[in-house]
Amino acid sequence: MVCFHHAGGGAGQFRTWQDSFGSDVRLLAVQLPGRQTRWSEEPMTDIGTMVEALVPPLLARLDRPYVVFGHSMGGILGYELTRRLGEEYGRWPRRLIVSATPAPHLRFGRPNPEGLEDEELVESLIAAGTLPAWVREDPELREMMLPPLRGDYAACRAYRHRPGPPLPCPMTVYGATGDTISSELLGSWGSYTTAGFTQQMYPGDHFYHLNPASGLLTDLAELVAADAAFPPAGDHTEGTAR
Helix, strand or coil: CEEECCCCCCHHHHCCHHHHCCCCCCCEECCCCCCHHHCCCCCCCCHHHHHHHHHHHHHHHCCCCCEEEEECHHHHHHHHHHHHHHHHHCCCCCEEEEECCCCHHHCCCCCCCCCCCHHHHHHHHHHCCCCCHHHHHCHHHHHHHHHHHHHHHHHHHHCCCCCECCECCCEEEEEECCCCCCHHHHHHHHHHECCCEEEEEECCCCCHHHCHHHCHHHHHHHHHHHHCCCCCCCCCCCCCEC
């Protein structure tokens, strides 16, 4: 299972997830530049550039059937990676799982980091529910988070969806009842696949996926196990995703 983190986040948030899946599933958490184990690298500011950089190492690691999970910005990155790996290399995942983000054609009006002082940016993201409030109390962590935050949000604002055929793999979309990303916005992904679409809501806020009590990991483990019993996705069917 390939996992993509949210804007300003890192692969470390998935560190404990492997225990929920057992030995039959290998968890691969993507670490973008500018954070955690890659602090010394310059953050990327373009989704397309991220995809280009990730394709070669992922192709080298995907030696078995796989699923993709992406939270918030990671959902868009996971979607674009799925398209690239499938359309150009025929390596479609068994399922694309998107969490807490609207469909690509609705991703406008994201927070703009340009022109905002550090404190203003942090407060705007806390107010929007996309950064936990406890970040205020940790100046050192806040200072380390700001460069990748600015880079990731610049990438989100610059991103524009390129319409194309819907995915031939199933999609599952997750969200939280206390998040600003509503159930209706999450449902906007329904037209992006012809292979089956499901949606589920959990208690919590935008970061519900980090709370073991939410029940998400239990459901993910069952979903991935069920997908392992089905054959890989086939060719595209007719139609166009918005």
